[in-house]
Amino acid sequence: MTAGSLADDIREKLGDLSPAERKVARVILAGYPASGFETIAVIAERAAVSAPTVLRFATRLGYRGFPDFQAALRAELDERNASPLTVYEATDYGREPESKDSTEAGTLLRRGSTVFTGAVAQTLAEIPEHDLAQTLAILADRKRRLTLAGGRFTHLLAQYLAMHLMQIRDDVRILPDRAVERTAHLARLSRRDAVILFDYRRYEDDKTSIAQMAKDAGGKVIVFTDAWLSPATPHADVVLPSHVATLSPYDSLVPSLAVLETVIAGTMQALGEEAHHHLQQSESTARRIGLV
Numbered sequence: 687m688t689a690g691s692l693a694d695d696i697r698e699k700l701g702d703l704s705p706a707e708r709k710v711a712r713v714i715l716a717g718y719p720a721s722g723f724e725t726i727a728v729i730a731e732r733a734a735v736s737a738p739t740v741l742r743f744a745t746r747l748g749y750r751g752f753p754d755f756q757a758a759l760r761a762e763l764d765e766r767n768a769s770p771l772t773v774y775e776a777t778d779y780g781r782e783p784e785s786k787d788s789t790e791a792g793t794l795l796r797r798g799s800t801v802f803t804g805a806v807a808q809t810l811a812e813i814p815e816h817d818l819a820q821t822l823a824i825l826a827d828r829k830r831r832l833t834l835a836g837g838r839f840t841h842l843l844a845q846y847l848a849m850h851l852m853q854i855r856d857d858v859r860i861l862p863d864r865a866v867e868r869t870a871h872l873a874r875l876s877r878r879d880a881v882i883l884f885d886y887r888r889y890e891d892d893k894t895s896i897a898q899m900a901k902d903a904g905g906k907v908i909v910f911t912d913a914w915l916s917p918a919t920p921h922a923d924v925v926l927p928s929h930v931a932t933l934s935p936y937d938s939l940v941p942s943l944a945v946l947e948t949v950i951a952g953t954m955q956a957l958g959e960e961a962h963h964h965l966q967q968s969e970s971t972a973r974r975i976g977l978v
Contacts, residue, residue, distance in 0.1 A: 693719070830878055
């Protein structure tokens with residue numbers, strides 16, 4: 687993603703670094719982002735290189751020095767942890783518009799068309815085909831149990847995907863909210879399980895813990911996140927990031943929904959006739975209990 691993290695930049699430039707500089711890069715990536723705030727001496731010791739090597743590493747990435755690198759890292763973390771309130775206060779939201787018609791319906795519609803169309807197109811263009819294919823393979827694997835979980839707002843995305851998957855395959859559930867049920871469910875994770883997590887800024891610690899538990903159990907992990915990447919991503923088999931550009935201080939879920947619609951269509955194709963059979967059963971059951 688174009689708005690990705692410094693960790694992404696480091697990974698992309700690993701091939702351009704000297705062997706000693708790559709040691710520095712691996713030390714920073716291993717404990718990212720906290721490791722980036724260590725002193726030059728500490729990083730050099732952990733990487734078994736000299737202090738000048740750490741300085742060359744920073745300049746090779748395009749920074750004037752290591753303090754400049756740390757300043758960029760600090761700015762990234764501020765952006766990753768931004769809340770609607772901090773975004774509101776750091777921009778022109780709520781202030782006097784430049785012209786009295788700038789908030790009129792027509793202007794909002796034109797701005798919305800530009801912003802959301804661009805965010806959806808960029809999101810879908812930047813998802814690697816291999817990552818989408820791997821996601822579909824996991825979701826269409828009939829032997830796997832699927833568990834979905836979201837956050838403050840993104841639980842809506844988890845429920846949306848789960849309700850579609852429930853109609854076309856077996857063993858799909860939302861992670862329970864109540865502590866006892868949630869604990870019992872997570873304690874039973876195994877190699878058969880795939881956990882699908884939605885974690886966007888401000889990230890929630892439990893998503894990282896759940897991802898790690900699923901991996902420790904030998905299961906698969908899919909993470910839907912934003913361009914700054916959830917802390918759960920190091921434990922994921924597949925990461926599907928989305929841009930969150932919007933007209934308000936709230937990050938948009940529109941591009942993420944477009945990704946979900948794409949995933950749903952692909953999963954149905956991968957399941958083939960089984961999806962058709964499950965849909966028939968769902969419709970038949972709904973009629974019998976008077977829901978359609």
